[in-house]
Amino acid sequence: DQQVKQNSPSLSVQEGRISILNCDYTNSMFDYFLWYKKYPAEGPTFLISISSIKDKNEDGRFTVFLNKSAKHLSLHIVPSQPGDSAVYFCAASSNTGKLIFGQGTTLQVKP
Amino acid sequence: DAGITQSPRHKVTETGTPVTLRCHQTENHRYMYWYRQDPGHGLRLIHYSYGVKDTDKGEVSDGYSVSRSKTEDFLLTLESATSSQTSVYFCAISDRDGFSPLHFGNGTRLTVT
Numbered sequence: 001d002q003q004v005k006q007n008s009p010s011l012s013v014q015e016g017r018i019s020i021l022n023c024d025y026t027n028s029m030f031d032y033f034l035w036y037k038k039y040p041a042e043g044p045t046f047l048i049s050i051s052s053i054k055d056k057n058e059d060g061r062f063t064v065f066l067n068k069s070a071k072h073l074s075l076h077i078v079p080s081q082p083g084d085s086a087v088y089f090c091a092a093s094s095n096t097g098k099l100i101f102g103q104g105t106t107l108q109v110k111p
Numbered sequence: 112d113a114g115i116t117q118s119p120r121h122k123v124t125e126t127g128t129p130v131t132l133r134c135h136q137t138e139n140h141r142y143m144y145w146y147r148q149d150p151g152h153g154l155r156l157i158h159y160s161y162g163v164k165d166t167d168k169g170e171v172s173d174g175y176s177v178s179r180s181k182t183e184d185f186l187l188t189l190e191s192a193t194s195s196q197t198s199v200y201f202c203a204i205s206d207r208d209g210f211s212p213l214h215f216g217n218g219t220r221l222t223v224t
Contacts, residue, residue, distance in 0.1 A: 006153075032210050043115075043201055043215030044154070051210065089153055098169065099213060101146075101153040 003027045004092050006102035014110050019077040021105050023090035026071065030092040034099070035064060035075045038087045047088075048075070080109045114138050115216035117202050123222045130189040132219050134202030136182075142205040143185040144213060145169075145177060147198040154201065160185055192223045 005024045013019045021035075031052040036044035050057040050064045050073070057064050063076045077084055087106050091099045114137030124130050134143065145157040146169075156169030158177040166177050174196060176188045189196055199220050203213035 004153075034212055036215075041217070043203075043217045046212035046214065049212060091154075093210075097142075097207075097210075098156055098159065099144075100170075101155070103151055103153040 001026070002103070003030075004090060004100050004102040006088075006090060006105045008105050009103070010106040010108070012108045012110060013080050015082055016079045019075075019080045019084065019107055019109065021075040021077075021088050021090075021107065023073045023075075023102050024071060025073075025092050027092070027094065027100075028071070029094040030100075031095070032093045033064070033066060033073050034091045034093075035062075036089045036091065036101075037084075038089065038104070044089060077107075080107075082109050082111050085109045115202060115204055115214065117200075117216040117219050119219060120217070121220045123224060124192050125224055126193060127191050130192050130221065130223075132187045132200055132202075132221070134185045134187070134216060136185075136202075136204050138204060138206070138214075139182060140204040140206045141182075142207070143179065144203040144205075145175070145185070145187045146201045146203060146215075147171065148201060148218070149198050157187065157200075189221075192221075194223050197221060197223045 034049040035047040038044040066073045087104045089104045090102045116135045118133045144159040146154040155171045160166045160179040178186045201218045202216040
């Protein structure tokens with residue numbers, strides 16, 4: 001069973017607009033959430049994280065929102081740039097420390 | 112970028128042969144992980160290590176073994192490769208277990224024919 005789910009395999013947005021990537025989880029013990037970006041032939045790179053004591057974390061153009069009651073988190077990218085085109089993975093961990101990843105969403109930002 | 116080197120970067124092997132993938136880090140991090148990436152599954156944890164000679168299983172450990180004899184090296188062995196183990200394998204490191212992002216290597220693409 002998939003504890004972390006990204007239900008949209010792909011997303012296409014226009015340059016300059018907002019990209020919203022979504023992630024749902026089932027394990028209420030998760031208390032730390034992360035987003036990673038992955039380019040082809042490279043390893044995933046850490047983007048932004050949020051702990052369960054917060055509902056929002058910002059870093060430049062990237063903002064992560066956490067809705068614990070809905071077990072849902074989202075990543076907002078504003079404004080989107082062509083260089084943001086990549087696969088985005090959400091991940092979650094509990095007190096075990098092991099990261100559980102979603103299936104990934106491929107973002108395409110069109111010039 | 113975290114100093115993580117995976118070798119080889121690409122490998123093609125035949126069913127039934129043993130295969131060893133190597134992860135080398137220069138960061139002196141305590142925690143090391145092996146993940147595999149497959150379409151529709153994202154990244155799944157195979158094994159991890161929380162210190163020299165200290166390892167444990169992840170969610171998809173069947174058919175894999177690991178060893179860590181030095182802080183900097185974490186080896187993943189497929190004792191008898193099967194076609195279902197065709198995948199991209201990523202090594203990751205962390206200086207803490209929990210509330211700390213992992214840093215990944217660039218992966219090894221393994222094809223089992």
